[in-house]
Amino acid sequence: LKLKFTVVEGSIVAPRGFxxxxxxxxxxxxxxxxxxxKGQKRDLALIYSxxxxxxxxxxxxxxxxxxxxxxxxxHIAGGVAQAIVVNSGNANACTGRKGLRDAEMMARQxxxxxxxxxxxxxVGSTGRIxxxxxxxxVRAGIxxxxxxxxxxxxxxxxxxxxxxxxxxxxxxxxxxxxxxGATVRIGGICKGAGMIQPGMSASGARPPARPGHGHxxxxxxxxxxxxxxxxxxxxxxxxxxxxxxxxxxxxGDMSTNDTVLxxxxxxAHGEVGRKGRRADLRVFQAALNHVCLELARMIVRxxxxxxxxxxxxxxxxxxxxxxxxxxxxxxxxxxxxxxWHGGDPNWGRVxxxxxxxxxxxxxxxxxxxxxEPGSRKVLxxxxxxxxxxxxxxxxxxxxxxxxxxxxxxxxxxxxxxxIYGADLTEAYVDFNKGxxxxxxxxxx
Amino acid sequence: LKLKFTVVEGSIVAPRGFxxxxxxxxxxxxxxxxxxxKGQKRDLALIYSxxxxxxxxxxxxxxxxxxxxxxxxxHIAGGVAQAIVVNSGNANACTGRKGLRDAEMMARQxxxxxxxxxxxxxVGSTGRIxxxxxxxxVRAGIxxxxxxxxxxxxxxxxxxxxxxxxxxxxxxxxxxxxxxGATVRIGGICKGAGMIQPGMSASGARPPARPGHGHxxxxxxxxxxxxxxxxxxxxxxxxxxxxxxxxxxxxGDMSTNDTVLxxxxxxAHGEVGRKGRRADLRVFQAALNHVCLELARMIVRxxxxxxxxxxxxxxxxxxxxxxxxxxxxxxxxxxxxxxWHGGDPNWGRVxxxxxxxxxxxxxxxxxxxxxEPGSRKVLxxxxxxxxxxxxxxxxxxxxxxxxxxxxxxxxxxxxxxxIYGADLTEAYVDFNKGxxxxxxxxxx
Numbered sequence: 076l077k078l079k080f081t082v083v084e085g086s087i088v089a090p091r092g093f094x095x096x097x098x099x100x101x102x103x104x105x106x107x108x109x110x111x112x113k114g115q116k117r118d119l120a121l122i123y124s125x126x127x128x129x130x131x132x133x134x135x136x137x138x139x140x141x142x143x144x145x146x147x148x149x150h151i152a153g154g155v156a157q158a159i160v161v162n163s164g165n166a167n168a169c170t171g172r173k174g175l176r177d178a179e180m181m182a183r184q185x186x187x188x189x190x191x192x193x194x195x196x197x198v199g200s201t202g203r204i205x206x207x208x209x210x211x212x213v214r215a216g217i218x219x220x221x222x223x224x225x226x227x228x229x230x231x232x233x234x235x236x237x238x239x240x241x242x243x244x245x246x247x248x249x250x251x252x253x254x255x256g257a258t259v260r261i262g263g264i265c266k267g268a269g270m271i272q273p274g275m276s277a278s279g280a281r282p283p284a285r286p287g288h289g290h291x292x293x294x295x296x297x298x299x300x301x302x303x304x305x306x307x308x309x310x311x312x313x314x315x316x317x318x319x320x321x322x323x324x325x326x327g328d329m330s331t332n333d334t335v336l337x338x339x340x341x342x343a344h345g346e347v348g349r350k351g352r353r354a355d356l357r358v359f360q361a362a363l364n365h366v367c368l369e370l371a372r373m374i375v376r377x378x379x380x381x382x383x384x385x386x387x388x389x390x391x392x393x394x395x396x397x398x399x400x401x402x403x404x405x406x407x408x409x410x411x412x413x414x415w416h417g418g419d420p421n422w423g424r425v426x427x428x429x430x431x432x433x434x435x436x437x438x439x440x441x442x443x444x445x446x447e448p449g450s451r452k453v454l455x456x457x458x459x460x461x462x463x464x465x466x467x468x469x470x471x472x473x474x475x476x477x478x479x480x481x482x483x484x485x486x487x488x489x490x491x492x493x494i495y496g497a498d499l500t501e502a503y504v505d506f507n508k509g510x511x512x513x514x515x516x517x518x519x
Numbered sequence: 520l521k522l523k524f525t526v527v528e529g530s531i532v533a534p535r536g537f538x539x540x541x542x543x544x545x546x547x548x549x550x551x552x553x554x555x556x557k558g559q560k561r562d563l564a565l566i567y568s569x570x571x572x573x574x575x576x577x578x579x580x581x582x583x584x585x586x587x588x589x590x591x592x593x594h595i596a597g598g599v600a601q602a603i604v605v606n607s608g609n610a611n612a613c614t615g616r617k618g619l620r621d622a623e624m625m626a627r628q629x630x631x632x633x634x635x636x637x638x639x640x641x642v643g644s645t646g647r648i649x650x651x652x653x654x655x656x657v658r659a660g661i662x663x664x665x666x667x668x669x670x671x672x673x674x675x676x677x678x679x680x681x682x683x684x685x686x687x688x689x690x691x692x693x694x695x696x697x698x699x700g701a702t703v704r705i706g707g708i709c710k711g712a713g714m715i716q717p718g719m720s721a722s723g724a725r726p727p728a729r730p731g732h733g734h735x736x737x738x739x740x741x742x743x744x745x746x747x748x749x750x751x752x753x754x755x756x757x758x759x760x761x762x763x764x765x766x767x768x769x770x771g772d773m774s775t776n777d778t779v780l781x782x783x784x785x786x787a788h789g790e791v792g793r794k795g796r797r798a799d800l801r802v803f804q805a806a807l808n809h810v811c812l813e814l815a816r817m818i819v820r821x822x823x824x825x826x827x828x829x830x831x832x833x834x835x836x837x838x839x840x841x842x843x844x845x846x847x848x849x850x851x852x853x854x855x856x857x858x859w860h861g862g863d864p865n866w867g868r869v870x871x872x873x874x875x876x877x878x879x880x881x882x883x884x885x886x887x888x889x890x891e892p893g894s895r896k897v898l899x900x901x902x903x904x905x906x907x908x909x910x911x912x913x914x915x916x917x918x919x920x921x922x923x924x925x926x927x928x929x930x931x932x933x934x935x936x937x938i939y940g941a942d943l944t945e946a947y948v949d950f951n952k953g954x955x956x957x958x959x960x961x962x963x
Contacts, residue, residue, distance in 0.1 A: 139874030139882045169870055169882065171905050204867030205906055270854055270871065326853040328868075329875040409770040409853075409943070410714055410951055417952030423648030424772075426613055427714065430583030431773040438583045438613065461615055462649055499853070501945040507854055508861030 078361040080250040083260060085228040086235065089249035090260040090300035091342035092125045096223035097233030100216025102164035102202070104209055119216035120237035122159040122296055123189060123224055128338035130156035130197070131309040133275035133316050135333035141168035142178035143198040144334060150182065150194045154305045156338055159296055160185040160217060161199035161238050162208070163266070166292060168331040169205045177208045184214055188221040199334050201240055201266065201292040234264060238294055241268035241506070246373040252362045254301060254355045257345030261359075261366050265295035267374030269507065270328045275321055275335060292330040293320060295370055301359055302341035311360050312337045319367035323495045325378035326503065327407040337363075375495045376478075380503030383415050385496050386448065386480045389434075392490030397434035399492040401485065404432030406496030415498035420445065420470035422456045425483070435487060442484040445473035453482050522805040524694040527704060529672040530679065533693035534704040534744035535786035536569045540667035541677030544660025546608035546646070548653055563660035564681035566603040566740055567633060567668055572782035574600035574641070575753040577719035577760050579777035585612035586622035587642040588778060594626065594638045598749045600782055603740055604629040604661060605643035606652070607684050607710070610736060612775040613649045621652045628658055632665040643778050645684055645710065645736040678708060682738055685712035685950070690817040696806045698745060698799045701789030705803075707810050709739035711818030713951065714772045719765055719779060736774040737764060739814055745803055746785035755804050756781045763811035767939045769822035770947065771851040781807075819939045820922075824947030827859050829940050830892065830924045833878075836934030841878035843936040845929065848876030850940030859942035864889065864914035866900045869927070879931060886928040889917035897926045 083089050097117040132151045134144050150156065160181055167174050182196040189196075200208070224230070235245040249262035270292055303311075316335055347359045376384050387406045392398035405411055408428040414421035422443045429436045444455035454473050455463050473479060527533050541561040576595045578588050594600065604625055611618050626640040633640075644652070668674070679689040693706035714736055747755075760779055791803045820828050831850045836842035849855055852872040858865035866887045873880045888899035898917050899907050917923060 137871065137874040138880045139870050169867055169901075169904065171883070204871065270868075328852055328854045328871065331871055331874060408772055409947070410772045413948050413951035414953060416948065419953040421953070423613055424714075426583050427581065427648065427772065427775055430581040430775060436582045439615070457613075460613065499948055501948045503853070504857050504860065504943055504945045504948055507857035509858060509863040509865070 078358065078365060080252045080362055080365065083249045083251045086231045086247035086249045086262040086264050087122055087296060087298045088226045088228070088231045089262040090298045090340070092300060092340045093298045094123045094125070094224040094226045095230045095234040096121045096220040096225065097235070097237030098216050098219040098223055100212045100219065102162050102209060102212055116239065117233055117237035118162055118164045119213070119220055120161045120234035121185065121220035121224060122234060122298065124157050124338055124340045126340050127155050127157045127195060128340040129303060129305045129308050130154060131305070131312040131337045133312060133335045135330060136276050137329050137331050139169065139331045141166055141200060141332040142170060142174035143167055143200045144332060145175060146178040146182055146198045147334060150197055153194055155195055156197050157191045157195040158185055158189055159197040159199065159336055161294065162213060162216070163238055163240050164202040165200060165206055165208050166202045166204050166332050167200040167208050170207055173207055177210055180210060181213060181217070184217045188217060197336055199294050201238065201294055201332055204331065231264065238264065238266045240266060241379055242266050242377055244377050246370055246377065248366055248369050250362055250366055252358055254345035254347055254358060257343045259299065259301045259343045259345040261297065261299040261362050263295060263297040263366050263370050265293065265370040265374060267293040267325070268377060269326060269379040270330045275316060275333050292332040293374055295320060295335045297335070297337040297366065299337065299339045300342035301339050301345055301347050302343070303339050303347040303359065307347065307356060308337060308339050311363050314360060315363045315367040318364055319371035322493060323371050323375050324403065324406050325375060325381065325497055372495055375497050378497050379506050380500040381497040382477065382500050383498040384478045385415055385498070387483065387494045387496055388480055389483045389485065390491045391485040391487055393435050393488040394490040395492055398490040401429055401432045401434035401436065401483065402492050402494040404428045405481070405483065406494045409499060412499035415474065416500050418471060418475050420456055420474045425481070426457070429483065434485070436485060437487065440486040442486065444482045445470070446480045446482060448478045448480055450480065522802065522809060524696045524806055524809065527693045527695045530675045530691035530693045530706040530708050531566055531740060531742045532670045532672070532675045533706040534742045534784070536744060536784045537742045538567045538668040538670050539674045539678040540565045540664040540669065541679070541681030542660050542663040542667055544656045544663065546606050546653060546656055560683065561677055561681035562606055562608045563657070563664055564605045564678040565629065565664035565668060566678060566742065568601050568782055568784045570784050571599050571601045571639060572784040573747060573749045573752050574598060575749070575756040575781045577756060577779045579719055579774055581773050581775050583613065583775045585610055585644060585776040586614060586618035587611055587644045588776060589619060590622040590626055590642045591778060594641055597638055599639055600641050601635045601639040602629055602633055603641040603643065603780055605682050605738065606657060606660070607682055608646040609644060609650055609652050610646045610648050610776050611644040611652050614651055617651055621654055624654060625657055625661070628661045632661060641780055643738050645682065645738055645776055648775065675708065682708065682710045684710060685823055686710050686821055688821050690814055690821065692810055692813050694806055694810060696802055698789035698791055698802060701787045703743065703745045703787045703789040705741065705743040705806050705810050707739060707741040707814050709737065709814040709818060711737040711769070712821060713770060713823035714774045719760060719777050736776040737818055738776070739764060739779045741779070741781040741810065743781065743783045744786035745783050745789055745791050746787070747783050747791040747803065751791065751800060752781060752783050755807050758804060759807045759811040762808055763815035766937060767815050767819050768847065768850050769819060769825065769941055816939055819941050822941050823950050824944040825941040826921065826944050827942040828922045829859055831927065831938045831940055832924055833927045833929065834935045835929040835931055837879050837932040838934040839936055842934040845873055845876045845878035845880065845927065846936050846938040848872045849925070849927070850938045853943060856943035859918065860944050862915060862919050864900055864918045869925070870901070873927065878929070880929060881931065884930040886930065888926045889914070890924045890926060892922045892924055894924070
C-alpha cells in the first residue's frame with residue numbers, strides 16, 4: 076500500500092472538533108503556585124473533543140504502575156472518552172493510595188469543569204517519582220486549562236509544551252488522508268527523553284512471550300476525526316505502537332507511566348472499517364503507522380544526551396521474536412552504544428552482544444554492515460562471521476553521520492525486526508547522576 | 520561452617536609444585552616484536568604444574584565463543600591439565616578457522632616446550648576482537664615464558680601482570696587451610712575491567728532456565744595442591760563460580776572469552792572428598808568460595824570507570840531465579856547506575872527497574888534500604904512501597920561511601936540473590952567510545 080497523505084498544521088487539533096490548552100500551574104512548586112507565572116514552561120495540558128470519542132489505549136507493562144495509568148485502565152474499559160488531562164513535573168508514581176485518589180480527582184475535576192462523565196476523562200502524569208501531586212496547583216491548572224481551550228495550532232503547541240520534561244524540543248505531527256471521499260485527519264503529540272524503552276499492552280498485562288522492556292516515561296496523545304469502531308481503533312493502535320513506540324530504546328529503562336491514547340470523534344464523517352470499507356481501514360492504518368513512527372523517532376532523536384541515532388535492523392533470525400531480542404541486545408549494549416558515540420565501526424562488540432542475546436546466533440553466518448537511514452545500499456564490515464575488505468576509513472565514514480542504519484543478517488530464518496536506538500554519551504551520565512546539592516533533582 | 524584460613528603470599532604458586540611466568544612478546548605489535556622490550560607491560564602468562572593435575576573449568580555461555588575457549592573445552596574433556604598459557608592484547612575472538620588453528624598452536628607449542636601432551640595445555644586470550652594473533656610473537660613469548668618459569672611470588676606477579684588489559688591493578692590471592700592434617704593451599708589470579716557480566720557453565724552451553732548474562736572478558740586461573748577427584752573439583756568450582764564470578768556485572772556485556780580454570784595437583788597430600796572426608800570437602804569448598812568471591816569483587820572494584828561498588832541484595836522473591844533477575848535488572852539499569860554515580864538515594868529508579876524485571880514484584884510490598892558492606896544494620900528508604908521518614912541527608916550519607924549494600928525485600932517468598940555491581944560514570948563512556956584518531960583503540 077502506497078500511502079498518500081498531506082502533512083498539516085495543528086497536531087492534535089488538526090482533526091475537526093478537538094481543542095487543546097497548556098497552562099502553567101507550578102507542579103514542581105518552584106514559584107508561588109499561582110497558575111500564571113510568566114516565562115515558566117507550561118506543565119498542565121488538556122485535550123478535549125466537543126463530542127464523545129471512541130477511545131483506544133496502550134499502557135506500560137511495568138509491574139510498578141503509576142496511579143494515572145491505573146485510572147486510564149479503569150476509564151478506558153468503557154471505550155469512550157472526551158478529554159485527556161496531563162501534568163508534567165510529577166509522575167504520581169509510587170505514591171500509594173493517595174496517588175490513586177489524586178489521579179481520580181484529576182479526572183473528576185476535569186470532567187466537572189467540562190460537564191462530562193468522570194469516566195470519560197483520561198489522565199497522564201510524568202516527572203518525579205514518589206512525591207505526592209500538589210493538588211491545589213493541579214486544581215487551579217485544570218480550571219485555567221478549561222478556560223484556555225481552543226482549536227488553533229498555538230493551542231496545540233501549548234499542550235505539547237506542557238507535557239515536556241527533559242525533552243529539548245516539542246514533538247508533534249498531523250496528517251490528512253482521503254477516506255471514502257472524506258478528508259480525515261490524524262494528529263499527535265508526545266514526550267520522552269529518558270527512562271525510554273516502552274513495552275506497552277492494552278491491559279498493562281505482559282504478553283507471556285515477551286519480558287518487560289522499556290524505560291523512560293513516554294506519553295503520546297493522538298486524535299482523529301475518523302468515524303471508526305472501538306475494536307478497529309484498538310487493533311489499529313496496537314499495530315501502530317508495535318511498529319513504533321514499542322520499538323524504541325534510549326536507555327533500556329521501562330517507565331511506570333508509559334501511555335498512548337487515541338481518540339476518534341467521527342467529525343469527518345469518513346467511516347472506516349465497516350463492511351466493504353476494508354481498503355479504508357488499510358489506509359487509516361498506514362497513516363496511523365506513519366504518525367506513530369514519526370513521533371517515536373522524534374523521542375529517540377531528543378533522548379537524554381543523545382548524539383547519534385541508530386536503527387538496528389535484524390534479518391534472518393529464526394523468528395520475529397528472536398530478531399527483536401537480537402536487535403534489543405545490540406541497541407541496549409553499553410559497549411555498542413559507547414562505540415556509536417565514538418564513531419567506532421566496532422563489529423566485535425555487535426557480534427558479542429548478538430552472542431549473549433536470547434536469539435539463536437551462529438558466528439559463521441552473521442553479516443554486519445551500515446547504510447544511510449532507510450537505504451538498502453549497505454557497506455558490509457562482516458560477512459559470514461569474517462571481516463570484509465571494506466577499508467577502515469570507509470567504515471568510519473559510514474558511522475560518522477548523526478543517523479545511520481546498522482544491518483545485521485543472522486542467516487538462520489525469516490525473522491526480522493528493527494529497533495530505534497541511540498548512543499550512550501557522557502552527557503547522559505552527567506544529566507542522570509543528578510546533583511545532590513539540588514535535592515529536587517534527586518529521589519524518586 | 521566457620522572457615523579458618525590464613526592468607527599467604529604467592530597466589531598461583533603458593534600451592535606446592537606450581538610455577539609461573541609472565542613475559543612481554545608484543546602481542547599488540549607496538550614495538551619490534553622482540554620479546555624483551557624494557558618497560559612494556561607483560562602480555563603472555565604461563566602457569567605450570569610439575570606434575571599432571573586434575574582440571575576443572577567454566578566457560579562463557581556467549582554463543583560467539585572465542586577460539587581459546589573452544590580449545591579449552593576440547594582439552595578439559597580429558598580431565599587432566601598441566602599448563603595454562605594466556606595472552607593479553609588480542610582476544611583471538613571472531614577470528615574464524617585461522618583463530619582456532621592459532622589457539623591450538625599455542626597449546627601445542629607450550630606443550631612441546633614443556634614436554635607434556637598438547638591436550639594437557641589450556642589456552643586463554645583477552646583483548647581486541649577480530650584480529651589474528653601475531654603467531655611469531657606468541658611463539659617467541661612461549662619460549663621466553665618457559666625459560667622464565669619459577670615459583671617465587673615475583674613469578675606469580677609477572678603472570679598476573681601479563682593477563683591484565685584495561686585493569687589498573689593486579690588481582691591475586693592465596694589462602695592456606697588445614698585439611699585432614701595437611702596444609703593445603705588455594706591460589707588464584709584474575710583480570711576483568713570491561714565487558715563484564717559473566718555467565719559461565721561447564722560446557723559453554725546455556726542452562727535452559729537462564730538467559731545469557733555477562734559482558735567483559737574475565738579470566739581467572741586457580742591452583743591448589745589439594746588431592747581431589749575430578750567430579751568433586753568440578754562441582755566445587757561450579758558452586759564457587761555461581762556465588763562469585765557469575766554474580767558480578769560492570770556493564771552488563773557478556774564476553775566471548777570468559778574462562779575460569781582450576782588445577783589441583785595433589786602436592787599437599789591432603790585428600791579431599793573421599794569416603795569419610797565430607798567435612799574436608801566442605802572446608803575446601805568454603806575456602807574456594809572465599810578465594811573466588813574475593814577475586815570477583817576485585818574485578819568489580821577495578822571495573823572500567825567504576826567509582827562506586829554496590830552489592831544489590833534481593834530477598835523475599837518467589838524463587839532464587841526471580842531474586843537473581845530482580846537484582847540484575849537493578850544492577851544493570853542505566854538510570855540506577857548513574858544515580859549511584861551521583862550519590863543519589865533514588866529509590867524510584869530502583870522500584871522502576873524491579874517493576875520491569877522478569878521477577879514478580881508487588882509495589883505495595885517492596886522494601887528498599889541501604890547499609891554498610893555486609894552489615895545487617897539497614898537504613899530503609901521505602902517500606903511496603905511507601906517512603907519512610909528517614910531524613911534525605913541520612914539517605915544521601917548512606918550512598919556516599921565508595922562501597923555500600925542496597926537491600927531489597929520483595930516480601931513474596933523465600934528467594935534470595937546478591938549481585939555485585941557498580942556505577943556508570945562519564946569515565947566509562949569516555950574510555951569505551953574509543954578514539955578514531957587511534958585505530959588500534961577501535962574495531963573489534
